[in-house]
Amino acid sequence: MNEKLQFHPISDSEYAIWVNQSNNEYREEMIKNGLTFEEAQKKTDDAFRTFLPEGSKSKDNYIYTIKVESRWVGTIWFCLRGAPNNRKAFICDIVLDEKERGKGFGKQAMLMLEEEVKKHGLKHIGLHVFGHNKIARNLYQSLGYEITNLYLEKALS
Secondary structure, eight states: OOOOEEEEEOOHHHHHHHHHHHHHHHHHHHHHTTOOHHHHHHHHHHHHHHHOTTGGGOTTEEEEEEEETTEEEEEEEEEEESOGGGOEEEEEEEEEOGGGTTSSHHHHHHHHHHHHHHTTTOOOEEEOOOTTOHHHHHHHHHTTOOOOOOOOOOOOO
16 A cells, blocks of 8 residues: 555544544444444443543543545544553544545554554553444454453344
């Protein structure tokens, strides 16, 4: 791939678009996972209110647009979690434009994120992925991410 990605801190106007999109996508993922619309909306509202109380300026949260030259290809949000002596990065959201998927940008962004996290003096990155998202799971496992928790559910007829 000849195209080089860059991370740019999200602007206020980009944040307004992203937060709305991210809320909708998170809610839809939870609905796919079995929650009602109302349950998913409440969880979404609670999560964003808790983790981003001051929007893009929220402490220990970093939201970047992912660009190739000036072209937006995605957004990535990570936060710092844990006790002061056990801080870890956690990927809260990563989105790639559907037209840009399959070009290696996801893998490149994840590797760039590792370098960004190291700048904070951290040695671990965690993330959550919904079980039905096999493409993402395969990408993360190919990059060395290991399963640390596993929730299972069975639908009864």
